[in-house]
Amino acid sequence: MTISKTANLVLIPAPGMGHLAPAIELAKHLVARDPRLSITVLLIKGFVPEETVESYILSLKSNSSLLNQGIGFIDIPQIDLNSARPSFLTHMNAYQPKVKEAIEGLRSAGPLPVAGLLVDMFCTSTIDVATELGLPSYVFFTSGAGLLRLFFHLHGLGVDVAQEYDVVRSPDTLLEIPGFRNPVPVKVLPGRFLSKDGQSSTFLRLADKFRQAKGILVNTCMEIDRDLIQSMSQQDIEIPPIYPVGPILNLPTEDDHGHDDDESSGKDPITRWLDDQPPRSVVFLCFGSRGTFNDTQIKEIAVGLERSGQRFLWSLRQRPGETGVPLELDDPSKVLPEGFFERTAEKGRVIGWAPQARVLAHKAVGAFVSHCGWNSTLESFWYGVPIAAWPIYAEQQLNAFVLVKELGLATEIRIDYCQDFGINMVVKAEEVEDGINKAMKETEVKKKVKEMCDKARKALEEGGSSYESIGRFIEVVFKNLP
Numbered sequence: 001m002t003i004s005k006t007a008n009l010v011l012i013p014a015p016g017m018g019h020l021a022p023a024i025e026l027a028k029h030l031v032a033r034d035p036r037l038s039i040t041v042l043l044i045k046g047f048v049p050e051e052t053v054e055s056y057i058l059s060l061k062s063n064s065s066l067l068n069q070g071i072g073f074i075d076i077p078q079i080d081l082n083s084a085r086p087s088f089l090t091h092m093n094a095y096q097p098k099v100k101e102a103i104e105g106l107r108s109a110g111p112l113p114v115a116g117l118l119v120d121m122f123c124t125s126t127i128d129v130a131t132e133l134g135l136p137s138y139v140f141f142t143s144g145a146g147l148l149r150l151f152f153h154l155h156g157l158g159v160d161v162a163q164e165y166d167v168v169r170s171p172d173t174l175l176e177i178p179g180f181r182n183p184v185p186v187k188v189l190p191g192r193f194l195s196k197d198g199q200s201s202t203f204l205r206l207a208d209k210f211r212q213a214k215g216i217l218v219n220t221c222m223e224i225d226r227d228l229i230q231s232m233s234q235q236d237i238e239i240p241p242i243y244p245v246g247p248i249l250n251l252p253t254e255d256d257h258g259h260d261d262d263e264s265s266g267k268d269p270i271t272r273w274l275d276d277q278p279p280r281s282v283v284f285l286c287f288g289s290r291g292t293f294n295d296t297q298i299k300e301i302a303v304g305l306e307r308s309g310q311r312f313l314w315s316l317r318q319r320p321g322e323t324g325v326p327l328e329l330d331d332p333s334k335v336l337p338e339g340f341f342e343r344t345a346e347k348g349r350v351i352g353w354a355p356q357a358r359v360l361a362h363k364a365v366g367a368f369v370s371h372c373g374w375n376s377t378l379e380s381f382w383y384g385v386p387i388a389a390w391p392i393y394a395e396q397q398l399n400a401f402v403l404v405k406e407l408g409l410a411t412e413i414r415i416d417y418c419q420d421f422g423i424n425m426v427v428k429a430e431e432v433e434d435g436i437n438k439a440m441k442e443t444e445v446k447k448k449v450k451e452m453c454d455k456a457r458k459a460l461e462e463g464g465s466s467y468e469s470i471g472r473f474i475e476v477v478f479k480n481l482p
């Protein structure tokens with residue numbers, strides 16, 4: 001029996017892999033769950049074209065099964081902002097008229113009613129468009145509940161946070177924040193919250209926008225973030241219902257072994273190399289779509305890795321140039337210590353962009369040195385591979401704090417390393433060596449991550465906490481149909 005679509009939700013993801021990919025996966029979950037729902041994704045461009053994002057978008061558009069499931073795409077024409085590097089939020093604000101045009105086009109093309117806007121946490125300026133058009137809006141929060149809790153807490157304090165707290169002079173000032181078990185040191189707060197260039201209050205005002213939505217979908221589950229989620233439903237200030245719907249991940253299928261360079265095995269070289277390593281023997285280092293280090297730090301990592309004696313797979317990318325996007329290294333040996341490749345030939349591989357989820361799924365991988373981007377964090381849980389935390393920028397220090405100090409679900413390399421403020425910026429080779437060895441051995445954390453792997457997967461199964469949450473959200477979408 002085919003059930004015809006009766007409502008169309010407009011999804012507006014932010015233009016970065018860490019936001020776009022989980023948004024598309026969320027769309028798949030929603031339409032799979034309720035066949036009456038279709039989703040139109042508005043694709044907004046970033047400041048600069050990113051090769052990985054562009055090719056991901058191409059793959060989406062050529063994937064006919066998405067269309068069959070009821071997921072379509074509209075390209076929003078690029079806007080030239082006449083400014084070399086506008087802030088991300090300014091960039092998104094500028095797209096309001098184009099978004100409005102696209103939604104009006106959808107409405108007049110009919111026949112499906114537009115059910116509302118589901119917007120990425122950084123695209124909330126489009127909530128104004130929804131209000132103007134009389135449509136309900138919902139937010140998709142692509143990080144964990146810790147960051148959302150922090151948004152509401154700091155914004156609710158009603159002070160100029162950037163003036164109140166000085167991360168450079170008093171990095172160890174502690175904040176009591178409801179939902180957190182431990183006091184939170186200022187040095188793990190996201191850089192944007194504390195930057196003195198005026199961006200702090202603009203950024204924190206996103207909390208106002210979150211409040212205007214009819215619901216906030218968070219890419220987490222009760223099993224990961226219970227205390228934080230419960231604390232938000234108990235607080236005095238009014239916030240919309242929170243739906244923990246995760247972990248929503250862009251995962252490879254079981255028979256996806258990458259591009260076939262070798263006709264006989266049908267596997268890519270990284271998978272073939274991992275196949276040759278003993279179970280749980282490889283440490284994987286990867287720092288998200290934008291994480292990079294200077295040459296001094298790269299050398300320290302290399303020395304630490306070599307001294308640890310562990311097998312390794314290291315995704316190493318070049319510091320960004322003009323565009324802000326990291327580049328693949330033409331010749332990594334130029335920045336690595338002399339003879340590094342010869343000495344580690346039997347033990348390790350240095351690569352560029354990694355097929356991360358596929359690597360974490362491989363039985364040879366025993367630990368993951370990660371920047372604690374939220375998708376990487378969820379992928380570590382999904383595959384039961386413990387993280388050794390080395391956050392770099394954005395909200396990654398907070399994620400690392402939650403993982404290491406609050407939940408005991410990761411070990412630490414350096415949770416207060418912070419490129420946003422340039423603090424604690426050199427992690428010496430000995431720390432890298434110790435951190436890696438600890439992560440490979442640590443048994444208590446490994447056990448807890450394994451347990452979380454089971455719980456996180458169950459959350460999405462029928463009857464699981466996120467499964468139920470997704471169901472409740474869909475009911476609300478239909479109830480709120482304009």
Ligand SMILES: O=c1ccn([C@@H]2O[C@H](COP(=O)(O)OP(=O)(O)O[C@H]3O[C@H](CO)[C@@H](O)[C@H](O)[C@H]3O)[C@@H](O)[C@H]2O)c(=O)[nH]1
Nearest residue numbers: 018142143288289353354355356357373374375376394395
């Ligand atoms: O070589 C690489 C690097 C990344 N990835 C994938 O890209 C995604 C990266 O996402 P994430 O771990 O969240 O990191 P960022 O790309 O840095 O994501 C941004 O968005 C996240 C979600 O809001 C935030 O938590 C981060 O701090 C922010 O930097 C993951 O799915 C990875 O598997 C790869 O496949 N190969």
